[in-house]
Amino acid sequence: MTSAPCHYETLASEGAFSVQRCTECGGLTLHVGFVSVRLDERAFRTVHDTMSAARRALATRGIGHREGIRGTA
Numbered sequence: 001m002t003s004a005p006c007h008y009e010t011l012a013s014e015g016a017f018s019v020q021r022c023t024e025c026g027g028l029t030l031h032v033g034f035v036s037v038r039l040d041e042r043a044f045r046t047v048h049d050t051m052s053a054a055r056r057a058l059a060t061r062g063i064g065h066r067e068g069i070r071g072t073a
Contacts, residue, residue, distance in 0.1 A: 019044075 006022040008029070013019075018031045028044045030037045039047065 004024045006024055008020040009023055011019045011021055016033045020029045028039045028041060030039060030047065
């Protein structure tokens with residue numbers, strides 16, 4: 001049994017960061033610089049939730065902008 005090759009669409013991109021989705025299998029790929037991590041949707045949502053929690057923790061502690069971390073509140 002052969003599987004169809006992946007065809008990617010970019011969902012979001014900023015600088016060295018991007019997220020792509022395969023239109024064939026639905027797999028998600030998170031690109032951070034030269035590192036790429038392939039995830040299913042459940043794992044991607046877990047990464048998102050974890051990053052969001054870290055962002056809130058940084059904002060609560062008043063860390064972020066002065067440390068050069070973008071996107072903190």
